[in-house]
Amino acid sequence: MTTAPPGFELPLRLFLGFRVIVDGLHAELARQGHPDLRPMHGFVLQAIGPEGTTAVELGRRLGVSKQAAGKTVDTLEQLGYVERGSDPRDARRKIVRLTERGADSLARSARIFDELRAGWAETLGEERLRALEADLRAVTPVDLFRLDVPGWFGGY
Template identity: 60%
Template sequence: MSSDPPGFELPIRLLLAFRALIDELHTRLAERGHPEMRPMHGFVFQAVGPEGCSTAELGRRLGVTKQAAAKTVESLERLGYLTRVPDPADARARIVRLTPRGVSALSDSAEIFDALRAEWSEALGPARLATVEDALRTMTAAEPFRTDLPAWFS
């Protein structure tokens, strides 16, 4: 009889690790003045990017319908994280952009993720964490961030 764990445990453990990091991120974001932030919002902010984009393009980047993207933008506008501004190339179109509050949330997230990684490094040891990260890089796509992941879950 093998002492190896069952195959289904690997994706469950990876998901649990992801969930632990994201839950702690959001606890700390709330402490920094962003209690309404949700995991999906980080994907939206990354998909909007520094240059902004149309709602239709945001939907494509997220892998959701234009209507779903518009609903998300409206929600994040109400919370003060996004704004829609006239498109300089097309007076009829609007561009979705991060507000200073949105940029602040992204900056806070980056700082918190660095702190969380340092905590994992302390708990596991730097060499062990580096081994885990190297192994995950070997087994995953070269592009480390996909904004369409939330659509994949639904």
């Protein structure tokens, strides 16, 4: 009979798996022309979404203050991933939108994530990987896209 590993190992292994995938993503994004993107930026670009959003709404989605969200938007704007503009429905409101470069980085990320998953399937076997994914679905909330990770980590 084998002894179960200590309880703290499970969250660390899950986090390390996350890191392996995200680090692989960013290494490939850098090779494909997006060397300045950081893991936090992906959460921000997803939270902005295809329709754009305000800094207040962006902060709420990310679980951070409007000021923290605004600071990251400033960085992404300098890097060419987002732009600020007026809301066509209310000129007093400023909307943050993805630029073509921002949308390109998200499209590339989706393809790279698929490639990384394929690498895991090659290592573990497709059946085992699907079982792992099913098991993780069984123990995690249904809401797949939790964008508030920056705030949860105490980020910004």
